[in-house]
Amino acid sequence: MKRIRIAAAAAAVFLLLSACTNKSQEPQEPDVMSKPTEERYVANEIKEYKGARLDPAIGPRDNSIKGIQKVPVEGYSLKIKGLVNQEVAISYDDVLEMEAFEKLIILNCVEGWNATVLWKGVRIKSLIDLAIAKNSANTVIFRCYDGYTTSMPLSTILERDMILAYSSNGVELPPSLGFPFIVVAEDKLGYKWARWVTEIELSDNNTYKGYWENYGYDNNADIK
Numbered sequence: 001m002k003r004i005r006i007a008a009a010a011a012a013v014f015l016l017l018s019a020c021t022n023k024s025q026e027p028q029e030p031d032v033m034s035k036p037t038e039e040r041y042v043a044n045e046i047k048e049y050k051g052a053r054l055d056p057a058i059g060p061r062d063n064s065i066k067g068i069q070k071v072p073v074e075g076y077s078l079k080i081k082g083l084v085n086q087e088v089a090i091s092y093d094d095v096l097e098m099e100a101f102e103k104l105i106i107l108n109c110v111e112g113w114n115a116t117v118l119w120k121g122v123r124i125k126s127l128i129d130l131a132i133a134k135n136s137a138n139t140v141i142f143r144c145y146d147g148y149t150t151s152m153p154l155s156t157i158l159e160r161d162m163i164l165a166y167s168s169n170g171v172e173l174p175p176s177l178g179f180p181f182i183v184v185a186e187d188k189l190g191y192k193w194a195r196w197v198t199e200i201e202l203s204d205n206n207t208y209k210g211y212w213e214n215y216g217y218d219n220n221a222d223i224k
Contacts, residue, residue, distance in 0.1 A: 046118070046170040049104060055115035057168035058176050063111065065211060066146040068176050069196045076180065082141070082201040084131035092166075092180050098122045101163055108223050109190040119184045121165035124157050127200060137202035141210075142183055145196035150210030151219075152185065152192060154202070160186045164197065189221040 040056035041047065047054050062068055077089040100120055108114045124140070133154070141151045156162075164181045166173050173179045178195025185192035191212045213219045 041169075042171060042174055044171050045168075049118045049169075052104060052116060054118055054169050057115065057117050057171075058174060060113055062176060063109070064146060064195065065148055069145045070175055071145050071180055071196050071198075073180065076198075078127070078181065078197065079199045080127055080131040080202075081199060082203050083134040083137040084128075084202050085134065086131055088131040090127070090130065095122055095127075095164075095181070096166060098126060103163060103184060103186070105184055105186050107190055107193060110217070111190075117168050118170065119163060119165040120167035120170075121163040121181070121184065124162050124164050124183070124200070127164065128154075128202065131202075133202045136204045139203045139206050139208055141199075141201040141203050141205075141208055142194035142197055143199035143201060144194050145198050148194060148196075148211050150183075150192050150194050150213065151203070151208045152188070153206065162186055164200075185221075187223055189218075189223060191217060192221045 040058050040060075042056075042058070045054075045057065073092050076092050078092070078095060080088040080090070099122065101123060102118060102120045104116065104118050106114050106116050128140070138154055139151050140154050140157055141149060143149050163184050165184045166179075166181055168174070168177055168182075173182060178193075178197070181195075181197040183192065183194040183197060185194075191210075207219075209219060
């Protein structure tokens with residue numbers, strides 16, 4: 001009887017191991033893109049970069065404070081002001097002529113969704129250097145066409161070498177994503193990713209609170 005029990009136990013273990021082995025060898029379900037996701041890509045938007053699948057640069061819904069903005073390029077200028085030695089106003093075309101950088105960065109929205117996007121733009125540091133920040137400046141405030149504002153420590157922007165993007169997934173930044181410029185706030189939640197940027201202000205107010213931060217959102221916005 002004892003031998004029968006041992007044999008039965010051994011058989012059960014063998015079957016369990018066989019089941020686990022067979023399961024691991026089963027073909028995996030393909031990574032199928034849903035139709036709603038597919039439809040969010042704009043014309044000519046690339047969907048893969050160096051083996052990584054890119055998500056549509058447009059989120060599942062608009063969550064801006066005043067709807068999608070249509071910023072006219074004619075007469076547009078990006079202002080760098082505040083605690084600087086010389087305020088600067090630079091046109092959209094002039095920004096595009098500056099040295100460009102690409103970064104594959106994930107945008108994490110506070111609503112729970114995220115998107116892996118290839119961003120192209122200019123270093124925010126390069127823009128600030130045009131105006132030469134004063135030593136007392138420790139905070140960068142971004143002001144936008146729709147009245148939205150947010151801020152980040154100057155040191156954080158420099159350490160992460162953040163860019164102001166004008167392109168997403170190989171195409172011109174769409175209005176829904178912030179044309180002409182969006183702040184690619186690496187490692188920060190989406191409300192730090194200011195869209196439709198019109199002003200970059202250097203400040204010494206390290207407790208400055210932007211639009212959502214005034215409603216109680218964490219001013220650091222670090223991704224947990």
